[in-house]
Amino acid sequence: MAVTFGTNDLLEYDAKHSVLICRExxxxxxxxxxxxxxLRHKIYRRERQRLLSSIAELQxxxxxxxxxxxxxxPPVAGLPVISGYRCTATGCESLCASSKRMRRHWSESHGVSDPPDSCARSxxxxTFFRGTKVKYFEVASPEPLVTGEGMVAQRHDLDLVPTPASVPPPGPRYxxxxxxxxxxxxxTTATSLTLPTGNHEPAMYWQLDVVARALQQRWLMCGLLAISASHLAVLPSDETTKQVHRERSEWFLQEFYAGWGDVLQSPSVAGxxxxxxxxxxxxxxxxxxxWTSEIPALSQGLIPEPTAFDLQSFTTTVQGCADPNLALHSAFSSDDMPEGSSDAAVSGNVPSALLDRFRALPYRMAEALEKPDNALDFFATLSAIDALVECCSLSYASDDVEAVWTGMASWSRPRRLSDHFNQMVWHRNPAALIVFAHWLLLVERAERHCWFLKGSATMLLRQIRGYLPDDSSVHRLVGDLIGREDRH
Incomplete structure (x- = not known):
């Protein structure tokens, strides 16, 4: 007789394999x-402690x-039975849950990029576990059931698809x-309203377009759900609840990236x-x-490279949040921006203290830093400061997420920053790093609207400080930039 625990026998102990299976x-x-x-099943403190004490006696x-x-x-009771494939290569017998995974297995393990149909058998x-602990094993065919109408249905607990000879029985089957x-x-009701849309219609893209595509692509739906879980993990709640959301995000991500890998190898088709x-x-x-302090990095390494949190990968990734080609198309094209002095483009909403700080920056840098190595460094730095003032105007044009995002992200796009300035950042030039640090004022402003950036400005500023020369006058230029709510 099975040993069960919890309300409605939620948990069942499989003594033969020494595992505890959630029946739901x-x-x-x-x-x-x-x-x-x-906790995910709404089992709270007293009942949870009682169950954990009982389960502690189990092996x-x-x-x-x-x-x-x-x-x-025979199949293990309580676990779904799914259709899969066993490799037919001599001595291999690897198991995969999809034909695409099996083809990848042949390519990676057997060096055959286009295996024949006979490469695997159905x-x-x-699997006992999900997520990163998936380990499939082969079982016999599930026993058939006879429905009330005398039709045959297979005992598959997951993704049952009715056919003329296989109809689910009446009642709560699904x-x-x-x-x-x-x-x-x-x-659909909250997270979608917080995400940048680039050149898409804000009210339509994440709520309608992406959701509609996700309802047709399971892997994309998992990506959508992972973002939702990550969003919930940063909202005010107790640490245990936050951890639940983080775990669910990781589970969704596992399937998202599996599907993403398959899609990248698929031929292009409509949609x-x-x-x-x-x-x-x-x-x-x-x-x-x-990358942020609110959601620790995944230990399983699910996020594709580059995973290192550095200046270049951050600016590229920020643009990619709104445009997959890593080139944010803001509502203002380069032709819309005024030539010459940036003062003409400055919005009246920009705090005067912030503008004064940007305008005084070249003079403060001249006092603290050595003379530039060449004229190109000097002009590239001035141009980057001018672009920063323009982007500040975009950010403060309004307080909605699109304006704040556009102002922050558009500074690092190629049409605003010269290649020479980007090279200066790459080589850790102090002048370029100081200007970069001042851009973090717009990143910090974006953090208040974009939850997934929370903590980024502080992390980047800490990194920049580590790159700067050990000189107090230099560090004073960036020392009080982030974290002061009263500076404006």
């Missing part, structure tokens, strides 16, 4: 994640130590994942390019999330 989620729970998993092994059933054994698979629906609802574009933007947004 249909996978085994790692010992270290039990507390947060119970639970770590995912890597679970003894998998031999191939062909099998039924199960189990709606209410937790996942909550993340989807939060995205797929738009999905790729949305996916690329999601990657940039998630990279920003995991």
């Amino acid at each position: 989620c249909k996978y085994a729970i790692q010992k270290s994640a039990l507390g947060s998993h119970l 639970l092994v770590e995912p890597d130590d679970v003894q998998l059933p031999p191939a062909g054994f 099998v039924n698979l199960q 189990d709606l994942d209410l937790e996942t629906l909550k993340y989807f609802h939060h995205f 797929l390019e738009e999905a790729k574009s949305a996916g690329a933007q999601m990657i940039c947004i998630q990279r920003c999330c995991h």
